[in-house]
Amino acid sequence: MPDGSVKQAFAEATRRIALAELVPLRPVTDAMRRTRKFSQIVASVREIGMVEPLVVAPDRQSPGRFVVLDGHMRLEVLRELGEAEALCLLATEDEGYTYNNRINRLAIIQEHKMILKAIERGVSEERLAAVLDVNPDHIRRKRRLLDGICDEAAALLEDKHISINSFDALRKMRPERQVEAAELMVAMNKFTISYARTLLAATPEAQLAPGKRRPKPRGVTEEQLALMQRESANLDREFKLIEENYGADHLDLVLARGYLARLIGNERVARYLDRRHKEILMEFVDIAGRQATAA
Incomplete structure (x- = not known):
């Protein structure tokens, strides 16, 4: 802005707009209607109404209408449920901005905390299941x-997108081994159930939770299992x-790196290395992260 101020991207308040005045930028296909996400939106709107408003902008081609x-x-x-209006957030620009590309999806532990908070406030597990269109057993789990x-x-693991089944494997370990396993998952950036089960298989009996047993991997001998445990312990130490x-x-x-950058920046040194040790000069240039031109 000329005066240095920042232009407001959205109106300060939401407003209700008739569905007939909303112009979608793309159609919702039959394939999209058959997705899990669509059925969850239907269940949520039917149970508690619209939670997240639509984002719309004035249609420059048709005054009085809005593009979604x-x-x-x-x-x-909303159209399928026979609604006449929608709660909308009015944008000041009609940029083709993909909002979902800027959304951080909830990690499973964050979902767990939200479910606990909803239950503390009196929302039943059955109501949560109906809103999310899932089995109540899924909410309980x-x-x-x-x-x-x-x-x-x-x-x-609080902000990691980890499989719910991975916690079943971690639960069979003692606390100190759980921490080791979580650190390895973060270091390797692997949060799948298969990796969690591999860590469980490599866990010594002494590090299993009381009364828990780890399943023996198929096709693995006792000698191979012992080797896996030793390798896992070595990896933990490393x-x-x-x-x-x-x-x-x-x-x-x-x-x-800073020293090498200064070294090859010296014209006499760079000339000498280029004449006598060109391969070393190229290595120094690569490490320093800059291009050097020999005189």
């Missing part, structure tokens, strides 16, 4: 998600060693 920037499936659900999971391991030394090593690398 976000919420095409919600609009289609998410409510009990962290039962048997230590706080430190839960904190490590991970902790790297974690302890990471800060100092990173500082050393930054200093070394």
Whole structure:
């Protein structure tokens, strides 16, 4: 803006707009209507009404009408349910901005906390299941998600998109092993049930929770299982060693990179290396992250 101010992107208040005045930018296909997401929106709107408003902008081609920037499936659900109006958030620009690309999806532990909060406020598990269009047993399972999971391991996985079945594997481990397994999952960026079961299979008997047994992997002998456990223990030690030394090593690398950048920036040194040790000069250039031109 000329005066340095920031233009407001949306109107300060939502407004209700007749569905007949809303112009979608794209159609909702039959394939989209058959998706799980569409059925969940139908169930949610039927049970509690519209939660998230549509995002619309004035139609420059047709005064009095509005183009839908976000919420095409919600609009289609409202039409199918016979609604006449929709709650809308009015944007000041009609940019083709894909809002869903800027959404951070809820991690499963965050869903667990939201379910607990809703239940504390008096919402029944059955009502939650109806709103989300899932089986009540699914809600109960998410409510009990962290039962048997230590706080430190839960904190490590709090914002990770991890399979609900992975917690079944973690629950069979003692707290200290849960933390080790969670650290490995984060370090490897692998949160699948298969990886969790691999960590469980590599867990020694002494690190299993009381009364829990780990399933023996198919086609794996006792010798191979023992080897897996030793390799897992070695990986744990190497991970902790790297974690302890990471800060100092990173500082050393930054200093070394800066020194090499200054070194190859010296015309006489660069000329000498280019004449006598060209391969070393190229390595220095690569490490320093800059191009050097030999004189």
